[in-house]
Amino acid sequence: MTVYSKLSVLLFSVCMLCGIFMNNAALASKTDNAVSLVNELLEEVSNIQKTEVSMEQRRAEFLKLIYAYFDITIIAKASTGPYWRAATSDEKEHYTKLISELIADVTSSQLGEIDNFSFDFQSSIPKGDKMVMVSGNLLVPNQSITKISVKWRVSTPNSDIAKIIDIEFENISMLVTQKQENIAIIRKNAGSFPALIEAIEGKLRK
Amino acid sequence: MKFKFMKIHQFYLPIIVCLGFILTSCSGVDKSDASYNRDPFENTNRQIYAFNDSVDTLILEPVVYGYNKAIPQSAKTAVANHVFWAGLPNTALNSGLQGKWENTALSSLHFSVNALTLGLINLVSEEEPPVSQDFGKTLSVYDVPEGPYVVLPILGGKTSRHAFGQVANMIVNPYSALEEKKAISQAVSMQPVLSTISWRAANFDIVNDIKYNSLDGYVRARSAYYQNRFGEMPSLSVQPSEADALFDDLDFEK
Numbered sequence: 001m002t003v004y005s006k007l008s009v010l011l012f013s014v015c016m017l018c019g020i021f022m023n024n025a026a027l028a029s030k031t032d033n034a035v036s037l038v039n040e041l042l043e044e045v046s047n048i049q050k051t052e053v054s055m056e057q058r059r060a061e062f063l064k065l066i067y068a069y070f071d072i073t074i075i076a077k078a079s080t081g082p083y084w085r086a087a088t089s090d091e092k093e094h095y096t097k098l099i100s101e102l103i104a105d106v107t108s109s110q111l112g113e114i115d116n117f118s119f120d121f122q123s124s125i126p127k128g129d130k131m132v133m134v135s136g137n138l139l140v141p142n143q144s145i146t147k148i149s150v151k152w153r154v155s156t157p158n159s160d161i162a163k164i165i166d167i168e169f170e171n172i173s174m175l176v177t178q179k180q181e182n183i184a185i186i187r188k189n190a191g192s193f194p195a196l197i198e199a200i201e202g203k204l205r206k
Numbered sequence: 207m208k209f210k211f212m213k214i215h216q217f218y219l220p221i222i223v224c225l226g227f228i229l230t231s232c233s234g235v236d237k238s239d240a241s242y243n244r245d246p247f248e249n250t251n252r253q254i255y256a257f258n259d260s261v262d263t264l265i266l267e268p269v270v271y272g273y274n275k276a277i278p279q280s281a282k283t284a285v286a287n288h289v290f291w292a293g294l295p296n297t298a299l300n301s302g303l304q305g306k307w308e309n310t311a312l313s314s315l316h317f318s319v320n321a322l323t324l325g326l327i328n329l330v331s332e333e334e335p336p337v338s339q340d341f342g343k344t345l346s347v348y349d350v351p352e353g354p355y356v357v358l359p360i361l362g363g364k365t366s367r368h369a370f371g372q373v374a375n376m377i378v379n380p381y382s383a384l385e386e387k388k389a390i391s392q393a394v395s396m397q398p399v400l401s402t403i404s405w406r407a408a409n410f411d412i413v414n415d416i417k418y419n420s421l422d423g424y425v426r427a428r429s430a431y432y433q434n435r436f437g438e439m440p441s442l443s444v445q446p447s448e449a450d451a452l453f454d455d456l457d458f459e460k
Contacts, residue, residue, distance in 0.1 A: 078452060106419055110411065131453060142279065144408045153453065166449060171437025173449035177429045180242065184425040199421050 031124040033162040034132035034154035041069045042119050049115040062104040071155050071163035072100050079178045083186050087193040098200045105204060116141060132156050244355050251357040255424045258362060270406045282407060284326040289401040291325020293338060296375050300339035304347045312336040342371025346439055363431050
């Protein structure tokens with residue numbers, strides 16, 4: 001083997017090692033970002049719950065969190081399945097706004113007066129190269145169910161961006177459930193996307 | 207030892223008859239209209255769901271509301287412990303049938319030790335309690351197909367396999383061996399009522415959320431059932447969940 005060949009092999013090996021190292025570093029950075037995002041969100045939720053405000057104000061605060069911490073465009077797209085493509089851009093925009101409000105509405109009513117909870121982190125696992133699953137238990141003392149298994153799906157398209165796209169409580173994905181409800185409504189109305197928008201508006205008005 | 211099954215059967219007989227009736231006379235929907243391909247009898251299921259919903263609104267919800275308000279949390283925990291304890295013989299039996307010997311031993315241990323308090327107080331300081339098993343899960347281990355989704359009066363929505371497993375659990379209930387003693391017999395008869403109230407109380411907000419906050423309560427209940435049951439299934443834990451499949455297919459580009 002000539003000196004040139006030896007150098008080539010050495011250079012190739014160094015490049016491979018650097019590639020593996022950088023890839024691992026990027027993955028580690030993504031999982032760290034995902035865990036930080038979940039912890040930050042829970043802290044913000046806890047602060048809102050501890051503050052004495054009206055239900056309307058609380059809902060408004062949750063709506064801000066949803067825009068800040070959730071990838072609402074992905075959620076809107078995934079929750080309407082094949083009907084997303086058929087919708088007009090106005091319908092998409094309107095639905096995206098409504099689904100954010102619906103999540104804020106449901107979250108504020110579900111959390112009610114609970115202000116004492118903590119998150120017992122268990123693991124963060126990359127799912128492919130664009131998503132991280134953060135798992136743990138939500139500990140809620142003095143409630144009928146004191147320990148709830150929670151998984152957060154966090155979209156991580158690159159090392160700098162992390163946004164939540166789904167939450168699973170006791171294996172029940174909020175996004176899958178919403179998608180199935182949405183599709184049932186659209187199908188019941190002969191494939192009409194505006195019928196879904198109308199149904200959500202009706203629900204929010206109640 | 208004399209086995210008596212009638213106590214259990216008297217309570218569940220109308221349900222079992224209805225199950226047979228539903229499975230033989232279900233009105234289906236056109237495949238293109240079925241919102242979920244596991245639910246070919248959606249029209250009939252929706253009618254029974256509406257009946258169950260009315261029963262819940264008129265009877266169960268007010269009773270459980272009062273139960274939640276009047277009974278202290280420690281007493282509710284004791285009742286929930288008792289209901290869990292009462293299901294342990296079935297768990298031990300089904301764990302054995304599934305070859306899960308550790309769970310069989312653990313549930314037998316919990317049952318024997320906690321029998322001193324009728325299960326009201328957990329005397330075993332095990333960090334992880336035994337995992338509840340039923341005959342439906344055992345059937346899944348032996349690759350019995352899950353069958354169509356059916357909504358049963360009072361018992362709610364289940365796969366046919368799960369519904370059949372529930373009936374089998376009642377028939378082979380190990381308590382039937384103890385029914386010669388009147389007090390135990392009465393206690394056994396109360397189990398379905400007690401477990402229903404305890405379950406509804408523990409899941410009061412979740413069930414109410416499905417009833418009052420959903421766009422389509424029937425679809426949300428069905429979706430939650432399938433996802434939760436999938437998470438509990440021993441034979442399916444290696445397969446991707448519905449959420450995994452959703453994100454695998456999703457194009458992340460906006």
